[in-house]
Each structure stands twice: as structure tokens, then as C-alpha cells.
Amino acid sequence: MTATATVTATTAAQQPVLSLRDVRVGSRHRREVRDIVRGVNLDVLPGEKVGVVGESGSGKTLTMLSMLRLLPRPLEVLGGEIFFENRNITDLDERGMQSVRGGGVAMVYQDPMTSLNPLLRVRTQLVETLRAHGAGKAAAHERTREVLGQVGFVDPERVAAAFPHELSGGMVQRVMIAMAISTSPRLLVADEPTTALDVTIQQQILDLVDSLQARTAMAVVWVSHDLGVIARLVDRVCVMYAGRVVESAPTVQLFDRPTHPYSRALLGSLPGPEVEHRAQLTQIGGSPPDPTMLQAGCPFRARCPYAFERCAEEEPPLLDRGHGSFAACWREPDTWS
């Protein structure tokens, strides 16, 4: 209830930190253009925590990488516009992007070990990042100690002096988060940052993001396939399917009243205390389509129990379902039966 009210109230008052307008990502080979992300719209307000869920291949990671213009070749932004704090960064050159990354936006990846240089001590890498963003030597060292403390290390000096291999996976992921927040970004983009970690460490990291976000009004985009993490952390959820956002809703709305059949099927397939022991769970039949080989109509229709003729003809746009929910579905939830 209040979540919906806040979202609408702030929409009027605040400019989004990040805005994606009909962003398409894919590859171009001679005349052949292949879209993998097929027109994503997303607004993230200052201090807002947005979750992105979807199965592998749904385009969630590519959407995140496109925001920072970090797409691996031969993938590129094929169309649409990306705004960071009202500045169009779609065609910004590499030099311009460097000031955006880290300065305004920071990203944390799923596999922390591959993101740190194994030959350099933690301190060297943190100080280097801060110096690259214009901090003086003494200030950079001071800030390094400070952020390592903020991510929950009892002994920041010992961690700063360590090489990455001397730390556990959870510790390295916290170092990565320390590095990401060290430049006080206005937006933190995190791609499954806790998937490889134990639940106890995950809990520490989620608590940390919560407290940082409350203190600094940093906006967060959190990609995860763990619906528990999404329920725990974010204010609003975007559900992606076959390269598009198929539902966007305040978190409480999405879990209580999903308005897209895919979201509903995902939530309905989870085991939990209210599900009878060893009972057959509700399956989503079939498998997700390859976004580059889509036929006309809704990409979910082959797996959808509510599909009718129109779904084969026309792909639905995001339609307003009330209470802050939007769903790309031709059928209102009350006509599902």
C-alpha cells in the first residue's frame, strides 16, 4: 500500500538517476540484425532499489551491461537511449564513460574472484580506484580503511594488506562492494552478487546494502533469480522474459498479486512451508524461447495456460494493471481461470 503511494509520489517529484528508453541489445552481422534485448524501458529513482528477475537468457545481464556500456563484442546497443542523471550516455565515447562508471555508477559482478587483480594487494586496488577518481594519496588510504570497515570487516588493516587469494569468497565479494561504494556512486548495479555465497554471508551483504542505501540515498539495481533475495531487498521488481520486461510492479504487489502469467507461474512453482511435503509442485511447462528466433505474438504464449488467439498475433505492450503494476499481457488477471 505505502510502497505504491511512495512510488507514484516520488515519480512526480524526482528525476530518475537512470533511464532506459526502448533499449535494444544484440549483434549486427552484415545485413543481419539479431536482437537479444528487445526494447527495455526502465526508470530508477534516487534511493530506489529495483530488482530484476528472469531466467538465464532473458537478457537481464545484457541490459545491465548496456547501462555501463560494457557489452562484450560483437554485442552492441542497437537502438534506444540510455540516460544517466538526465545526460544521454548512449553514444558517449570511452573517455566520457569512464567518468560515469565508478564516479556515478558502480557495478558488482557475480564472480568476485575474476574481478580483482590476483597480483595486487586489496589496498593497492582500492587506492588505485580512488586515485583514478581524483582522490589525493592520503585521502585514498583513509577512504580505503573507512569503506573496508563499512562492509563489515572487523580488521580492515589486515584485509587491506591481503592478496585476493588469501580471502574467502564472501570476503572478496565484500571487498568488491567496498570498491564499488568507495567512490560514493549514486547508482549501484549488482548482478547476482550473492549467488555464489553462503546464506549467512548473503545476509550480511543484504544488510550492508540496506544500511548504505538508507544513509546515502544510493539507488540500487539488483539482478537475481532468487525471489527470496528480491522480496528481502527491493522496492520494485522488473520481471524479464525473452528480452523484454513483462511485468513491473512494487515488490509487495508482485508477490501478492502478480499480473503476468509468467510471474504467477514462477511464484507458484516454489516449494515452501505452506506446500505439502513431497507434493508435486506446479511446473512451468516447456522452455524459454531463443529471443533471436521469436515468432509473432507473445513470446510466453507457448507456455501460457491463458493464451488465446490475440496472443499469437500481437505481442502485448506493458499495460497498466493498477496499484503500480504493469504487465505485458492481453488478459486481465481476473479473467485467468
Next chain:
Amino acid sequence: MVLALRTTELVKVYPARHGPPVRALQGVSVELESGRTLGIVGESGCGKSTLARLLVGLERPTSGTIELFGEAIVPSRHRELARSIQLVFQDPYSSLDPRLTVDTAIGEVLSVHGLAARGAQRESRIAELLAMVALGRRFARCYPHELSGGQAQRVAIARALAVQPKALVLDEPTSALDVSVRAEVINLLVRLQDELSLSYVFISHDLATVRHLADVIDVMYLGHVVESGPYGEVLGAALHPYTRALAEAVPVPDPAREAERRVRLAGEAVPAPGASVATEGCPYRPRCPLAVDLCRSVRPELTELRPGHFAACHVAARNETESVARGPEPLPAG
């Protein structure tokens, strides 16, 4: 009651190049009734994967014994016994050879064990195994990269079933899968267990799935079993503070409940390099909010504190004794 599996005081010590040896298992005794599922939960470093490797004979214990269906595993009969228990790994793509089609991968297992060696017999056995995991004949000619995660995991399960095992050790079999295909693999495991009277050891950190599948749950911490009992008791009325903290740490897909939760853990399960491991007392003491003096000096034994429900905790033991002395709680009226 037939026991599918019993381990007695299993110890596994790995020598380390630097520093003291790693004690992955420090006296683990578990039991599994035939046709049932034993769930094993714990953080990384608790020894659950080491236990899995010992159970299927990939490694030998430093000391202690393993019995499968009443027979002790001894080196001379290792191969024969290995057929009665098979392992299914977390990531199906890395457990399947990318250069082998599905029928070759399954056929290879049949040949190695001298089962349905060739021709039509072999082909029909492969089709039968694929049918068991609800895959059509057309999948026989597929390479792993042509399969979705759920399909690949079903092939891995079919391959494990090729030798007609009586038990499966499932090491995080659904963790690498997308949420949308997890239900299909979970349903398949339940169906196969009923049809083939299989016994499962199900290792996972996904407590919701463990609760759904397991009849009995063992909670492991740094090489020890610290709690053991029926699934509803262990996850619903945990005795050990570690089990409670673990259950509290798992976020649930319910925003209202998430808004309420509090308890948290301090520190990490794997002691940081250079830090010393407590050699005396309770292994969980350095993180335990309830620790008392006794926990520092005496290691608590796994004790039956409620019928069928065991925990290794001095504080839980004292609480249970006190509540027994007070007599049962009066039942609420109505």
C-alpha cells in the same frame, strides 16, 4: 526397518602443504532408512560435499565406516557396492562430456558396468532410461549444449540410474537451475523415489527445497553434525542455535515476512587464514550468541533431546532438561 545407509564416526583429514591438516569431517555418524530422504544442510566448509564423496566411494575415509544396505564398504568389494549408490552433481553441464551425445554418455556407463552391452537391447535400455526422466527418444542424439538446464540435469539423473542404484547422493542438484525448471526436477525426484524405491541423500543450502524433499535433516557445522531430526522438527522447532541462525538467514519469497526478520550471524564459517580453529569446546562457540563457560571447555555430544530429535548443544540440552522437569506445557484451552 532397513537401513540404506549408516556411517559411523567418519573422519576425513586432508594434509595441507602449509599449516595444519584440514579436518573436513570430524566423526560424522548418519543413518538413512531405505526409501527415505536424508537432507544435509550447512555452509560451505561444513564438510557436506566431502561426505558425499565418501558415500559414493570417490574418496576413502581417514577412519570410520560406511555401511550400504547392511554391508560394510571394504576396498575389495568397492566396485560392486559403488553400483548401489550414485552421485548427481550440481552443474549438469560440467558433469556431462560436451563431445558426447546423450545416448553415447548413457551407453558408456552401461558398457563400463557390463549392462545391456550392444544393439537393440542397448538402444531400448537407453530409451527406457530417458523415459524414466520424462525425455523423449529424440533427445538421444542431442549434445549437452542443445539441452536446457533442466533437460541436462534429467540426463545426468538418467545416467546415474543406468546402473540401477538403490540410492542417490544428490549434491545441490537444483541450485544451478533456473527457478522455472527447478520444480520439474524436484517433481521428477519425488516420482522416481516412489517408482524405484530409491533412497536419497539430498545435499543443499536451499532450505525450502530440503524441507520439501527430506524426511530427516542433518545440520553440519565445521565437520560435525550439530542437529538431526525429522524435517518439521529441525526446520520448525530447531534446538541448535546454528540451525536457527541458518534458517533465519535464508530470505523467503514473502515481502511481509522479510520485513520482520532480525537474528543475524557474526563472523564466517570458514575461519579466515591465520585464525585458529577452536580445538576444544563447541565448534560453534565463537559465533554463538548463547555460549556459556562450559561451551569453551567441553565439546557437546549429539544427544537425543526430544524423541528422534538430536542436537549437540549444552544450552539446548539444559533448556530441554529444565522444561522436562517443569512438566509438559498445559495445552491451550479449546
